[in-house]
Amino acid sequence: MSSSEDHCYRLLTDYANGFMVSQVLFAACELGVFDLLAEAPGPLAVAAVAAGVGASSHAMERLLDACVSLKLLEVEMRGGQAFYGNTEMSRVYLSRVSPTSQCSMLLYMARTTYHCWGHLAQAKGKNQYLRTFGVPAEERFTAIYRGERVQFISVLTAFDLSLFPLVCDLGGGAGALAKQCLCLYPGCHITVFDLPEVVRTAEEHLSLPEEEQIGFQEGDFFKDRLPEADLYILARILHDWADGKCSQLLERVYQSCKPGGGILVIESLLDEDRRGPLLTQLYSLNMLVQTEGQERTPSHYHELLSSAGFRDFQFKKTGVIYDAILARK
Missing domain, CATH: 3.40.50.150 (Vaccinia Virus protein VP39)
Incomplete structure (x- = not known):
């Protein structure tokens, strides 16, 4: 395979697997990983994160390492054991305690938008906004209106x-x-x-x-x-x-x-x-x-x-x- 073909294949693979990246982000938000780490006095080991969000250590380790690769989390090694903490992006945008948190919007995307996109090939432009998959009213409004808080300064000025x-x-x-x-x-x-x-x-x-x-x-x-x-x-x-x-x-x-x-x-x-x-x-x-x-x-x-x-x-x-x-x- 030539270098050009190799680049094209890697690009194609990135596109095809893009939904997995979104799901890593969505899952970490839904489980409350970023919230737990924001409230912790310091970085936490896999077992502590898993216990804090009610997940298995076996699965959590994979999710946390994927988040590190995506620069959503940072990791430090102590005596051969990994300890995880939030990056600046996660502290600012993914922790619910942050005034600029986008977590609610991301969960709305995970539970509504993501499912709609599964039907893109059959889409016909029919208005089904906010009526899809029974997303509760409180969740919809929290996502949409709180998610807007960081978006308007540039357009209003x-x-x-x-x-x-x-x-x-x-x-x-x-x-x-x-x-x-x-x-x-x-x-x-x-x-x-x-x-x-x-x-x-x-x-x-x-x-x-x-x-x-x-x-x-x-x-x-x-x-x-x-x-x-x-x-x-x-x-x-x-x-x-x-x-x-x-x-x-x-x-x-x-x-x-x-x-x-x-x-x-x-x-x-x-x-x-x-x-x-x-x-x-x-x-x-x-x-x-x-x-x-x-x-x-x-x-x-x-x-x-x-x-x-x-x-x-x-x-x-x-x-x-x-x-x-x-x-x-």
Whole structure:
């Protein structure tokens, strides 16, 4: 086998075995490995980790060593015995005690998204979002809304939003984005507008923001009157829907928007040739297996927004997961 063939074969093997890497991460989160190590006074031996999470030492040793290879854990040897501890990534993003923990989101991906992707070959773009495999409401909202806390800074600072004192976050759930927006722009007032069942579930299972400048209003943004605002934020909303539904929603936003006001769209943008970035392409496939929508290019969003009446279209690729689009009325 030539060096070129060898490289191709190794690359193919990496792709084919990628789901195993995800499952190592998911399993360690579900078992509470990172939480146990975060609470421990120091690195722990295999037996201590296994006992702490209720697993066998035989199986746990393999899982821990795989986590070390993935740089999720670090290991030190003492007298021929291995002791394991969290890496910085695990301390920051995988331990539940961390304010930036993504553990809930990863468990949601393990129990819902992963199973949906098992049917990718049969996917037809039918909206089954949040109704798949009976994931409990508390788990869904904890995953989605707490997972958002570290994602919004770059998009909320892509443009100067201090020009818009009255903000409406459409489909804003438990207010993760609203709270971040208020931290960055303390002079604004924000209304979070979402379905009654979403607001009720969030009230039951999460601590909603207590700031006087953040309010919650129940409603369906396809049917009910939208709150008055200088700026409407649609964060990861349009990618759930086909173009027709997007146009319907954008037209309603335009009619409600004050003259000179704007709309901020937060989505992961495809390159114009649609051949990247890879993560956005994967997200677009995720829309195929869970919703009726897709990820789009800047020009695609420009067409949708201008057709609804918006002008002064601007977009910024942030270099992280989500990008920002701003248009004005």
